[in-house]
Amino acid sequence: MTHTPVSLESPGSLQSLGRVHFIGIGGVGMSAVARIMVSRGVPVSGSDAKDLPVMHDLAKAGAGISVGYDASNLGDAQTIVAGSAIREDNPELAAARAQGLPVLHRSQALAATMAGHRVVTVAGTHGKSTTTSMVAVLLKEAGLDPTFAIGANVPALGVNAAHGSSDIFVAEADESDGSFLNYCPLIAVVTNVEADHLDHYGTAEAVFASFDSFAALLPADGVLLACADDAGARALAGRTAAKGTTRVLTYGTADDADIRLSDDGPGRVSVTVDGANHGLDLQVPGRHNALNAAAAFGVALELGVDPEVAAAALGHFTGASRRFELKGQAKGVRVYDDYAHHPTEVRAALSAARSVARQNKVHVLFQPHLFSRTREFAAEFAEALDLADTALVLDIYPAREDPIPGVTSALIADKLSKGRLVSQEEAVAAVAGVAGEGDVVLTVGAGDVTAYGPLIVEQLDG
Missing domain, CATH: 3.40.1190.10 (Mur-like, catalytic domain)
Incomplete structure (x- = not known):
């Protein structure tokens, strides 16, 4: 989605924004901007399709929070900030357009702060x-x-x-x-x-x-x-x-x-x-x-x-969420999660895993992100994933895209020398079944593959 840039009365002035409503406030980037605005005394409200923990934090800080999208959530907002994943037919965005309210991209709102x-x-x-x-x-x-x-x-x-x-x-x-x-x-x-x-x-x-x-x-x-x-x-x-x-x-x-x-x-x-x-x-x-x-x-x-x-x-930096983040360990197996969704990032994550595993094995559960990226980089993804001892590939996480005919995770899996496709239902057991003491397991991708790490730890422990 592309938002039309707006010219503020005083570019970069928070005061010129008035009351700000965030559509998709639960997103990590959107919540960051909202958090700063609330801290600076800007009247903030926001909504998201799901009830996310960060929304409770924002509510405690003073933001008005709604779960689910509805035109009435706009209230008396004077400026709208819409997340990149928000479609034009979103009822709140449609209402904002109809009212002639300025709609900012997240980056424009951040620039104002x-x-x-x-x-x-x-x-x-x-x-x-x-x-x-x-x-x-x-x-x-x-x-x-x-x-x-x-x-x-x-x-x-x-x-x-x-x-x-x-x-x-x-x-x-x-x-x-x-x-x-x-x-x-x-x-x-x-x-x-x-x-x-x-x-x-x-x-x-x-x-x-x-x-x-x-x-x-x-x-x-x-x-x-x-x-x-x-x-x-x-x-x-x-x-x-x-x-x-x-x-x-x-x-x-x-x-x-x-x-x-x-x-x-x-x-x-x-x-x-x-x-x-x-x-x-x-x-x-x-x-x-x-x-x-x-x-x-x-x-x-x-x-x-x-x-x-x-x-x-x-020396005080211990990492960022979803950047080679330790999710737990059981039976001598350490399970990490990483946001890597480009071949270069996957290669870097697996290299880090190899340095941690040392002489032991590295097993990766990979979820491709976007049909277009899978189509463009299938061979490069396979080459990077082959750095692992075992590479299991889930279906593509579509995010903002509609399916592209002929583009599936098989484009990557068919090129692997030591890996295969795996369904959501069998993924946890498949990873736990190959991991031995001292090994490192890595869940990789920008989608919901992050949820598999704790489940793998639980399976190993059970």
């Missing part, structure tokens, strides 16, 4: 939530108390969004629908740039062009912090530097990276900046998380945090 802040945005095809979480935890531990909005709950923070006392605002910037172009960052992190969300962009070239536009949002005194280990992000850094409109810094293991990451042995990494080396004691596994930590470290330095304070603060 950023006014007057030094904004740090984290973009990239993968790793946004984890890196944003790392930045927020680091800055909070360093005493800067930022406002933050993240697309995942963060155990170390207790929530996915909060209003802070400083003038720093840290936000995840979602490129999936181009909405990351609604922000005005001072510091922009780009973790990687790959072809994805082709249902929106159409071509890989259009994806790359959108990141060029994102980098162009930076002011002359801003900085682009791009990953030197990713070809797409490195190319973006080169193009942006050539324009000379803003500073560009890189991070990664490459020798020419401004923030150079080094592997110092099992569980130990360090970063070198301006000739000085700083050890990082990370609690999250995987090379991709070490790169994310290097990015967070770079952001902290740009905001004036002492390097040693920044390095120590990173």
